[in-house]
Amino acid sequence: MSLIEKKNRLSHRALLPAGFKDQLPSMAAHESFIVHSIIERCEAYGYERIKPPLVEFEDSLFNGAGVSMRENSFRLMDPVSGKMMGIRADMTVQVARIATTRLAHLERPLRLCYSGEVLRVHPDNLNPDRELVQVGAELIGPNTVTADLEVIQIALDALKRLGTKNISIDITAPTLIPLILRSVGLDPASSLELRGALDRKDIKAVEGLAGKNAMLLGNIMTTVGAWEVGIKKLRELTLPIGVIEIIDRLENVASLISSESDIAEVTIDPIENRGFEYYSGIGFSFFSRGIRGELGRGGRYSLEDDSSQSSCGFSLYIETLLRALNEPTKKNRLLIPVNTNRKIIMDFQAAGWLTVIGLEDITDERKEAERLGCSHFLKNGQVETI
Template sequence: MNTLGDKALLPAGLQDILPPAAAHEAGIVERLIAAFAGWGYERVKPPLLEFEEALLSGPGQAVAQQTFRLMDPVSHRMLGLRADMTPQVVRIAGTRLRNAPRPLRLCYGGQVLQVKGSQLRPERQFGQVGAELIGASQERADAEVVLLAARALEAVGVQGLSIDLNLPPLVGALAKDLGFDALQSAALREALDRKDAATVSQLAGDRAEPFLALLRAAGPADEALVELESLRLPSAADVELDRLKRVVGLIRAEAPEVSLTLDPVEHRGFEYQTGISFVVFARNVRGELGRGGRYDAEIADGSSESCTGFTLYMDTVLRSLPKPDVARRLFAPVGTPVARVKALQAEGWRIVGALEDGADARTEAKHLHCSHVLIDDSIEPVDASLETEEE
């Protein structure tokens, strides 16, 4: 027989979110979506499950190993439970909204489930909120999504933002120019992701210096750009570097207070990115608040369009915010006029209504965790030692 303790046990990486944390998270999600909407981004709501081949195509390939799969008893086809919402938004843009005017601005918010957590994010289920700018290849599009992420986070109270800019294609372009094959390039990229200069030197031999110079260039964006401009890079990398420099200028012009850093060799988590990408951090907060960047998305006719966007991770975002204020809960006795209740709610009170007449109002209010009680139409604190807010 299952005990109550057995029923409360949840799989690793999953948890119940209780009051007031659940309401706090939902409120922050809606405020982020509202911030996106203020800049013209319209909300979409994809399903939790999709056919596997659709969910894991394009950007979805990057999370294939993190995706739960199950058989659909209706269609007898394999389904995937989303591990990331970006591929779903890309599918919507390329199919249902393929004829919508470009650039197309979409945003979303919802829960995702992954096969396993990481050291920094042990949770397997968590909320994502994000925005995608579809069919826009301009430098201003790159700057827009970086600024949108920063503005939205600042709007909900996140302080001390730092944005780390990346160029995921840079290492591959340099390795190809220096004559490394695909396996050698992959090994170099892995070592560079670990910031392992010794292994880079061992793998690249007498061709290691350009890669080591990229490692040394990581740091504050302005200084890193000067360092990168002094390097001999292949023409394809030079084009991306020039673009990055202009994007940094656009961001600086509109948000000089945001700290910008640059890591030209970071590739982890950017497997499908094709251009300028970024990770968002906040001072004194463990883990990343979100990440995004440029990628190519397939549309229904088989062609592709250039896109850029970002995803924010609600577990980290919430860690960067102060704890929610305790709601003002007011116990109202049976018979309290509806008009009075509505007026109190308009003032910000959470009304807890009595279910029985004649019970001691103050005792019942304390039992139900109300800070105040309505007695003879007067608001009084449950704890008599507190000052009365309203006579």
């Protein structure tokens, strides 16, 4: 076999499906560091870690809010039971299941955090990956501004601790537009084209689809942006009583976040619905200026079919954070000669060194250390720098 044929064969073996990739050492280490840092912050606030399975039966995975992920989930048949299963595309629905079943006996509020891989059939517009790492937390219990605020602040704290710069938050009210549509005699479920035009901020399409309600919806579209300006505009409109309550909640959260958190900008988007379809309260998304895509998102939703229980949570997107953050400073790697006393090696490790132990006698320690990617080497009991 020629060298070219060997290279082609190796390249074919390394070919992966679209949206999947191998995480090589440097990137895998950075990803692990980010996940550990986020979970550490959640645990510092009293959140306990859970670990749902990668695969579940369809009737549980696609129950309640999970129905929104059905078309974006890989599915397969269980050869043992003969039942259809789904590979999770979102861990939030699994947390909801665990909270309402295995942890139903625990007192509320219940604070849970999680991390793990999710698989999606279709990537989103800003990220071609179909295998994603999801890290987040859920506060299950009271439907209050205080609870909303706690969840948002934990996410912001985690982002800041990682070194994320120029963080902004966009707060949404996914229930506002459906309530307004119903108040003017339109069924949100049968107005999908209009909802799509609103999400796209396509004013001409809204004018063509909304008829006599075009002016009202157009005025609401102008409230998107800086939260103080947007709230003022919303207050000037004639809106149903139920919408006023939503605006009050939106203003409370936005003002508290703006006053208590050191972030670049707080904006509101009262009409945004994409990705927030199953939310029953506020939604929010985190961004970093100059970084493509969301750093994460979250909000409040009812647990499965039980509207009496709700949760507010967030998920941070590791793939976006990998683009937004500098790699952590690499630890010093020390090449240690073969047959070095074990206690010496353990002492170096306890002092923070990464140790690479030779497997055979070395004639040129410096050259070998450089070949193995070490920053230092041990020679005659002394640490030397390359």
